[in-house]
Amino acid sequence: xxxxxxxxxxxxxxxxxxxxxxxxxxxxxxxxxxxxxxxxxxxxxxxxxxxxxxxxxxxxxxxxxxxxxxxxxxxxxxxxxxxxxxxxxxxxxxxxxxxxxxxxxxxxxxxxxxxxxxxxxxxxxxxxxxxxxxxxxxxxxxxxxxxxxxxxxxxxxxxxxxxxxxxxxxxxxxxxxxxxxxxxxxxxxxxxxxxxxxxxxxxxxxxxxxxxxxxxxxxxxxxxxxxxxxxxxxxxxxxxxxxxxxxxxxxxxxxxxxxxxxxxxxxxxxxxxxxxxxxxxxxxxxxxxxxxxxxxxxxxxxxxxxxxxxxxxxxxx
Amino acid sequence: xxxxxxxxxxxxxxxxxxxxxxxxxxxxxxxxxxxxxxxxxxxxxxxxxxxxxxxxxxxxxxxxxxxxxxxxxxxxxxxxxxxxxxxxxxxxxxxxxxxxxxxxxxxxxxxxxxxxxxxxxxxxxxxxxxxxxxxxxxxxxxxxxxxxxxxxxxxxxxxxxxxxxxxxxxxxxxxxxxxxxxxxxxxxxxxxxxxxxxxxxxxxxxxxxxxxxxxxxxxxxxxxxxxxxxxxxxxxxxxxxxxxxxxxxxxxxxxxxxxxxxxxxxxxxxxxxxxxxxxxxxxxxxxxxxxxxxxxxxxxxxxxxxxxxxxxxxxxxxxxxxx
Amino acid sequence: xxxxxxxxxxxxxxxxxxxxxxxxxxxxxxxxxxxxxxxxxxxxxxxxxxxxxxxxxxxxxxxxxxxxxxxxxxxxxxxxxxxxxxxxxxxxxxxxxxxxxxxxxxxxxxxxxxxxxxxxxxxxxxxxxxxxxxxxxxxxxxxxxxxxxxxxxxxxxxxxxxxxxxxxxxxxxxxxxxxxxxxxxxxxxxxxxxxxxxxxxxxxxxxxxxxxxxxxxxxxxxxxxxxxxxxxxxxxxxxxxxxxxxxxxxxxxxxxxxxxxxxxxxxxxxxxxxxxxxxxxxxxxxxxxxxxxxxxxxxxxxxxxxxxxxxxx
Numbered sequence: 001x002x003x004x005x006x007x008x009x010x011x012x013x014x015x016x017x018x019x020x021x022x023x024x025x026x027x028x029x030x031x032x033x034x035x036x037x038x039x040x041x042x043x044x045x046x047x048x049x050x051x052x053x054x055x056x057x058x059x060x061x062x063x064x065x066x067x068x069x070x071x072x073x074x075x076x077x078x079x080x081x082x083x084x085x086x087x088x089x090x091x092x093x094x095x096x097x098x099x100x101x102x103x104x105x106x107x108x109x110x111x112x113x114x115x116x117x118x119x120x121x122x123x124x125x126x127x128x129x130x131x132x133x134x135x136x137x138x139x140x141x142x143x144x145x146x147x148x149x150x151x152x153x154x155x156x157x158x159x160x161x162x163x164x165x166x167x168x169x170x171x172x173x174x175x176x177x178x179x180x181x182x183x184x185x186x187x188x189x190x191x192x193x194x195x196x197x198x199x200x201x202x203x204x205x206x207x208x209x210x211x212x213x214x215x216x217x218x219x220x221x222x223x224x225x226x227x228x229x230x231x232x233x234x235x236x237x238x239x240x241x242x243x244x245x246x247x248x249x250x251x252x253x254x255x256x257x258x259x260x261x262x263x264x265x266x267x268x269x270x271x272x273x274x275x276x277x278x279x280x281x282x283x284x285x286x287x288x289x290x291x292x293x294x295x296x297x298x299x300x301x302x303x304x305x306x307x308x309x310x311x312x313x314x315x316x317x
Numbered sequence: 318x319x320x321x322x323x324x325x326x327x328x329x330x331x332x333x334x335x336x337x338x339x340x341x342x343x344x345x346x347x348x349x350x351x352x353x354x355x356x357x358x359x360x361x362x363x364x365x366x367x368x369x370x371x372x373x374x375x376x377x378x379x380x381x382x383x384x385x386x387x388x389x390x391x392x393x394x395x396x397x398x399x400x401x402x403x404x405x406x407x408x409x410x411x412x413x414x415x416x417x418x419x420x421x422x423x424x425x426x427x428x429x430x431x432x433x434x435x436x437x438x439x440x441x442x443x444x445x446x447x448x449x450x451x452x453x454x455x456x457x458x459x460x461x462x463x464x465x466x467x468x469x470x471x472x473x474x475x476x477x478x479x480x481x482x483x484x485x486x487x488x489x490x491x492x493x494x495x496x497x498x499x500x501x502x503x504x505x506x507x508x509x510x511x512x513x514x515x516x517x518x519x520x521x522x523x524x525x526x527x528x529x530x531x532x533x534x535x536x537x538x539x540x541x542x543x544x545x546x547x548x549x550x551x552x553x554x555x556x557x558x559x560x561x562x563x564x565x566x567x568x569x570x571x572x573x574x575x576x577x578x579x580x581x582x583x584x585x586x587x588x589x590x591x592x593x594x595x596x597x598x599x600x601x602x603x604x605x606x607x608x609x610x611x612x613x614x615x616x617x618x619x620x621x622x623x624x625x626x627x628x629x630x631x632x633x634x635x636x637x638x639x640x
Numbered sequence: 641x642x643x644x645x646x647x648x649x650x651x652x653x654x655x656x657x658x659x660x661x662x663x664x665x666x667x668x669x670x671x672x673x674x675x676x677x678x679x680x681x682x683x684x685x686x687x688x689x690x691x692x693x694x695x696x697x698x699x700x701x702x703x704x705x706x707x708x709x710x711x712x713x714x715x716x717x718x719x720x721x722x723x724x725x726x727x728x729x730x731x732x733x734x735x736x737x738x739x740x741x742x743x744x745x746x747x748x749x750x751x752x753x754x755x756x757x758x759x760x761x762x763x764x765x766x767x768x769x770x771x772x773x774x775x776x777x778x779x780x781x782x783x784x785x786x787x788x789x790x791x792x793x794x795x796x797x798x799x800x801x802x803x804x805x806x807x808x809x810x811x812x813x814x815x816x817x818x819x820x821x822x823x824x825x826x827x828x829x830x831x832x833x834x835x836x837x838x839x840x841x842x843x844x845x846x847x848x849x850x851x852x853x854x855x856x857x858x859x860x861x862x863x864x865x866x867x868x869x870x871x872x873x874x875x876x877x878x879x880x881x882x883x884x885x886x887x888x889x890x891x892x893x894x895x896x897x898x899x900x901x902x903x904x905x906x907x908x909x910x911x912x913x914x915x916x917x918x919x920x921x922x923x924x925x926x927x928x929x930x931x932x933x934x935x936x937x938x939x940x941x942x943x944x945x946x947x948x949x950x951x952x953x
Contacts, residue, residue, distance in 0.1 A: 158916050231835065
């Protein structure tokens with residue numbers, strides 16, 4: 001198992017190199033000239049040309065790519081922001097905690113409420129409680145997060161004045177962002193859990209568990225749920241990643257200085273280094289999350305674990 | 318047998334079960350009554366789809382709730398009606414006093430739990446053992462069914478079909494139940510293993526003095542294992558009696574048909590005679606005798622009215638008007 | 641000798657009769673076999689909520705394309721006199737925005753974007769994702785590793801970021817948003833497909849199919865995919881709806897359909913600045929998004945119930 005994790009971590013390196021390469025190439029073809037943007041529209045032609053030379057923008061693509069990759073992977077240097085002149089790496093380190101806090105809070109909120117709700121809904125399938133849950137989750141999964149955010153701001157910040165509408169100073173500031181970012185996911189996880197539970201809840205081994213005289217709660221949470229978890233975990237994993245990116249909108253609306261809002265401003269100002277840096281940073285965190293998801297599979301399903309171990313044995317031979 | 322006096326141990330009276338599927342009502346069990354005495358074995362014999370498994374699951378009340386439309390009748394276990402009890406009061410009987418061996422060992426075990434945990438769960442619950450003690454017991458159970466306790470920490474997918482069925486048996490017998498319901502315990506296994514598994518069940522049953530309801534469509538197994546037999550057709554018991562009564566004097570045309578489809582080395586016949594036709598559609602059962610469309614001796618009267626259960630000899634009942 | 645011949649002929653006749661019978665039966669049962677396209681359509685037809693969804697979508701499409709002819713106020717007409725008009729004022733049923741443009745007219749006209757982006761981008765995603773995930777999960781080993789590492793590159797970006805990045809490069813516009821959203825969804829769907837396949841692959845019926853000599857593509861297409869797909873149906877059904885949502889998010893961030901074209905997302909982005917004083921500008925386009933997404937979801941649910949009756953009742 002440990003061998004498997006190490007192998008996967010090593011496999012991450014080429015992925016990240018390709019990601020960096022792809023992003024650099026994509027950005028290379030994005031229309032717009034960073035030198036012009038850095039100096040503003042008022043700068044004259046000669047100054048711009050000089051700046052282009054100084055920034056190294058006139059060198060061929062291959063050279064610039066190689067230099068970028070070398071700096072990034074050997075020195076962990078993301079370069080300097082064209083517009084602000086700050087070091088991108090430092091900026092990312094300062095901003096990432098906000099994004100991560102937001103994503104983790106949202107995921108926890110989603111899991112803690114979503115799974116039990118979905119399980120209950122599946123157990124009561126067809127009953128009134130299930131119908132209500134299904135209706136509400138359907139409604140919430142249909143709301144755009146940013147719209148929900150605006151409505152929450154309107155109600156709780158502007159009208160009721162319970163929570164601040166923007167900023168990041170204390171826990172109170174995170175209530176609205178977390179709610180607006182995770183109610184949709186909560187609905188999604190609830191629906192996924194319900195569907196997945198309905199698949200396993202009628203399995204023979206659930207009947208076996210019942211025939212042992214186990215209380216219904218143990219039958220459901222001890223026997224059915226572990227078997228229903230695979231698609232749910234996949235869903236949570238992808239949603240965590242989605243939140244890392246989805247916070248982009250939340251951060252923009254609630255003025256939280258995270259990676260997402262940094263990226264959006266950078267894209268709008270064609271700040272190449274900042275865009276590349278923030279995307280690669282998020283890509284790394286996200287890929288890492290996906291690795292965690294794959295390991296979680298092994299813990300919940302011994303058959304998948306057996307496959308990993310078999311690989312390990314093969315590798316050892 | 319189907320009289321009003323109930324047996325001390327297990328008596329099923331007028332059991333009816335209806336399923337619903339896609340808007341249609343399926344009459345799976347239609348008024349079944351039988352008794353099982355402590356320590357004895359009853360064989361429930363019939364074709365696939367005759368309602369044998371439904372009868373068994375009704376006793377433990379583990380019918381699938383989403384599909385089950387109605388369960389009527391009484392099931393008296395030591396004088397208490399299991400069907401009338403609130404589920405919470407009934408639940409302690411499951412596993413500790415009455416337990417079940419399922420038909421398909423491939424799907425009856427939880428793929429995400431090691432086998433020892435699946436066995437010890439019941440022990441913790443019913444015998445109040447702590448985890449470690451239950452674990453020791455579970456290992457003993459595994460050894461008893463012929464699996465080395467070294468393999469206690471393995472998952473079901475690491476076992477063969479026969480071994481899985483042994484594990485299922487170990488789970489069922491872990492708490493020394495007084496009544497064991499074995500639902501075609503050998504159908505999913507190959508012939509050489511079948512005999513082993515049946516012997517294993519018989520041994521353990523003798524050791525623990527457990528009563529058993531053995532569901533099967535194999536008359537050979539019945540001859541080996543059972544004290545009494547009930548022949549089930551389309552959710553009804555068409556003939557019942559002691560093993561000797563049924564085997565020596567089969568009376569109902571369906572029973573005779575079943576025996577006719579068995580090879581018998583003492584007789585020299587060219588062909589076996591199968592029971593012609595197919596079991597009736599459970600959503601639309603024929604009126605009168607459920608067997609009459611396939612019956613070689615059917616008369617017009619067979620298609621009308623309720624067919625009474627006649628007592629031919631003490632304890633030997635048959636549901637046919639032409640005898 | 642003669643007798644033998646006779647038997648042969650008889651058998652042939654029997655087979656032909658049987659085949660004819662079989663054909664008749666098939667004809668009679670057309671649309672009754674679970675899983676067939678016709679069957680799904682029938683089931684959806686008989687599901688009231690799904691029909692409400694279909695109704696809403698159809699009506700919205702019709703209204704969207706006929707809105708230039710039936711609406712009293714053209715969607716682009718600026719009327720400074722009635723800027724920020726509340727719903728009902730001066731004949732503007734849903735009020736006006738900050739330039740006095742009629743919100744109802746704009747919302748109806750804009751319906752075409754969000755609704756179509758959802759369908760087309762999901763189709764784009766699934767056509768590529770299902771085979772990729774199925775192949776990776778079924779073959780395992782090196783094929784799996786290659787496909788998954790390839791997808792890792794895609795999936796190293798959260799979906800909306802990938803869509804933004806692709807939209808940046810492709811430029812901005814209706815078709816480009818569809819491609820951007822379509823590509824960004826592939827990795828997620830393929831991964832889910834693979835996870836399902838991993839658990840289905842171990843089942844006995846797959847071994848059974850292998851043993852009777854089914855070819856590998858047939859096993860994947862006929863045995864594994866149908867059994868692995870049911871949890872994916874929800875994902876797909878949500879996919880249409882989700883892509884509609886994502887499209888409006890992109891527009892909200894300024895990467896989608898551009899003003900002055902009245903797409904719901906960019907209307908909301910614009911209205912955001914007026915949320916304190918004129919909440920109707922925010923509430924109304926959001927309700928349109930929600931109604932559309934809800935309709936797609938209701939249809940999706942009915943399709944799912946038809947495909948997998950076990951998940952129902």
